[in-house]
Amino acid sequence: MNISYTAKRNLIAGHVSGSVYNVECTPELLNPITNFNREQVTTLSGTQHFNLLNIDEGWKVKSAWIQSSDEQKKWKEFLHSVAGGETFSFDAYGTSASADNVQSVVLMSSDASPLRVGTTNIFQYDFEVKVQ
Numbered sequence: 001m002n003i004s005y006t007a008k009r010n011l012i013a014g015h016v017s018g019s020v021y022n023v024e025c026t027p028e029l030l031n032p033i034t035n036f037n038r039e040q041v042t043t044l045s046g047t048q049h050f051n052l053l054n055i056d057e058g059w060k061v062k063s064a065w066i067q068s069s070d071e072q073k074k075w076k077e078f079l080h081s082v083a084g085g086e087t088f089s090f091d092a093y094g095t096s097a098s099a100d101n102v103q104s105v106v107l108m109s110s111d112a113s114p115l116r117v118g119t120t121n122i123f124q125y126d127f128e129v130k131v132q
Helices: 069-082
Strands: 002-006 020-024 029-042 048-062 088-091 102-107 126-131
Touching: 002 069, 020 069, 069 088, 069 102
Parallel strands: none
Antiparallel strands: 002 020, 002 088, 029 048, 048 126, 088 102, 102 126
């Protein structure tokens, strides 16, 4: 999985605001998501109708377990940089060297706090994205 984002917040040493950077890993979980946003209307006679408003597609992602503090800083920079609804590139099965299906997405998770293994410095990042 490869993610390309524009750095904006919580910049790590050597990174420049407005520059594009990549985060890459083999995710532990990578599930496609399809949400049918609809409203249900029931008439007085009891007949039900559904109005399809839109269909949202995206991905549920859990990164690999990350031990390197440098990699953890990259993930934190990425999540902070896209937290305001900024679009970024997401390639579920590609790498920075070999693209597969690059999609423009936004972060849907309002809580992207990392999961931690006990009291170690090993973390995993869990989030959802929506295809634009």
